[in-house]
Amino acid sequence: MKPAVLAVLLAALITLPLAESVFQIPIQVSDSLEAIVIGAKYPSSWSLLADSAQFSTTTFRPMRYEQTRWLLQAAASTSLTYNTVFRAVHVALTVMLVLLFLLAIRVRRWIDVAAFAVAFPVLIGIHTFVAMLQEAFPVNHFAEVGVCALAVFVLARQSPKWFFPAIVCVLLAFALSVIESGAMVWVVAICCAAAGMRGMTRSSVVAATVLLGIYLLVRHALDITSPGIGGHGSGFGGTFYSPEELTQRFGAHPLGFIAYNVAGGLASLLFSEPRQGVYSLAIAWKTGEPHAVLLINLVSSIATSALIAWYAVTHLRGSRAGWSDIDRMFVVACAVMVVNAALNAAYIKDEIISVGGLFYAVAAFIAIRGLLETIPQRRLVASALIALFLMTDAGLWTFRAAGLHYVLRYDAFKTRNDWVELLRPDKRDDWPTDPQELAITRRIRDEVILRSVASPSFMPRWADRYWVE
Amino acid sequence: MRAPETTNPSDTKPAAGGVLGRAIAVPPIAWLVVSTALVIAASFGYTPFMTPIDLTLPEAVAARDHLEILRQIESGADPNRAERVRPDLVRPGGYMMTPLEAAVASGRLDTIEFLQQRGARVDATTLPDLLCFAKQQGAADIEAYLRRQAPADFAPRCESVRLPWND
Secondary structure, eight states: OOHHHHHHHHHHHHHHHHHHHHHHSOOOIIIIIHHHHHHHHOSOHHHHHHHHTTSOSSOOOHHHHHHHHHHHHHHHHHTOOHHHHHHHHHHHHHHHHHHHHHHHHOOOSHHHHHHHHHHHHHHHHSHHHHHHHHOOSSSOHHHHHHHHHHHHHHHHHSOOOTTHHHHHHHHHHHHHHHOGGGHHHHHHHHHHHHHTOTTOOHHHHHHHHHHHHHHHHHHHHTTOOOOOTTSSOEEETTEEEOHHHHHHHHSSSOHHHHHHHHHHHHHHHHHSOOBTTBOHHHHHHHHTOOOHHHHHHHHHHHHHHHHHHHHHHHHOOSOGGGOOHHHHHHHHHHHHHHHHHHTTSSOOOTTTTHHHHHHHHHHHHHHHHHHHHTGGGSOHHHHHHHHHHHHHHHHHHHHHHHHHHHHHHHHHHHHHHHGGGTTOGGGGGGSOSSHHHHHHHHHHHHHHHHOOOOOGGGSOTTHHHHHOO | OOOOOOOOGGGGSOOOOHHHHHHTTHHHHHHHHHHHHHHHHHHTTOOTTSOOTTOOHHHHHHTTOHHHHHHHHHTTOOTTOOEEEOTTSSSSSOEEEOHHHHHHHTTOHHHHHHHHHTTOOOSTTTHHHHHHHHHHHTOHHHHHHHHTTSOTTOOOOGGGOOOSOOO
16 A cells, blocks of 8 residues: 555545534534525625625625525525535535645655654644634635645645646635635745745746735725724733723733734644633643643643754754755745734634644644654664654644544534524514524524534543543 | 755655654554444444434433424423433433423523423422422522522422432
């Protein structure tokens, strides 16, 4: 069996159950229902596209509603349930993330398979990956941006082709039209070009930059501003603050808080702390009760980040011209993580750094492979210690990745039960007055009621301690 | 912008690692083995990460699964009928309970309200037992909620009330 085939097989065996867990989550009430109702009520795609540009003063996400409308039409034409269609798209995005990761790292030798065996659990075990699976709006935009960003990275690894600029622009345009984090696609393109990756030509960079400029001009023309401090709740130290509290505390002098958020975003990628700006470790230190999940996340992340730091120190000593293709990939992965952290300026959220999480796994793969390659030159004791270190790290990441199933099942239970509050017989005054909205709400609710999900009461009770933060 | 394709000396080295290198693949492979074992076990009816398909209404109550409660009631389940609650859901042992008794046993006031809105009866026949269960459980909020539904001079004799469980 070829190494690449084994890697695909390993990825498939781990991804298929994950896809099942993603598929089990019903359509959400929060974030999803409103977009579905809007997508269904508009008479045409064009009128929806035109109006959606002005739905909000802080966001510009026309494709959010447009793709929702397309999926509703797909459900109507195929006679599938709404839940089936929307969840199938989410599953497809998950599978695409895994496939693109495989394409990005290119497993060709047995040593690559060994490195992949550690890096793949890093990819799906990191806390930012679950953000691409849990939420849906009703299609998870962060997963879409992740797919576009990885696709650009994969393109940059190829020999340049005349049509690459067009593909980069399509991916960037799509990502920007679903969520502001889509700018990460442009960041990836720029980083690839700056690092000298072959497939990212000057014309691709110019085209992508022009497109980003047009996007910013359109936002400006539509008076769409970015949410500043106070636009969203976020943590500081050991406390999570509401938007109002943040405005009160940091609104007048925001620079310190911005620096805290950017540093915190990077720290979150490298050490799994803080989460949403809150350092759980600080809380545990005070209370003297560190949670097992906190320690597992911290130790696995520190070990992997140390490995990434080791690779950077030992392989990037010379100038750019002396770097290998793998070194260039590594530099891009690290640069994307740093820039992604900067997007947390106003508030820290796992979803915002989800692209950085994907590239963290890429950097981990390269660093692990680099370490494994040194084994033949090392003494037996040193080699055994390296293997033990990697085995422990892989074990911790695998445990984190396995917990994803528990977290997703828990989320499916919670999401399904959110529908209880809708169309309550004792609260008819709260029912939608519009007949079309009522019909859609009733249809999705009926679908969700019939959807069987696992109750946490029937899952192992120790799981909360080890998998839920 | 473009740089010449270069190769790291390590790219051309022979595959290394041998047994030690492969050792790191042990944890993910162990995960695969566990997953496969779970899939095989599921085909024999053992599903540790799934809700049993023969879930009774009081069990759905004990599991705090409001939408399942709703589904069963809308499908015709009697919200006042005592049924099996399997072990470890609310008590170590398995017992027969009504949905309201299961809600009291699991200490969920919101589930009691939910059941009442959907036909579960809190009246002269059920109130004394439920009040005494709540008292025995130390569920002050449930006890207060139930007392508000009782006549002012209502004083049940809890010593004569038989609990649905004995562990």
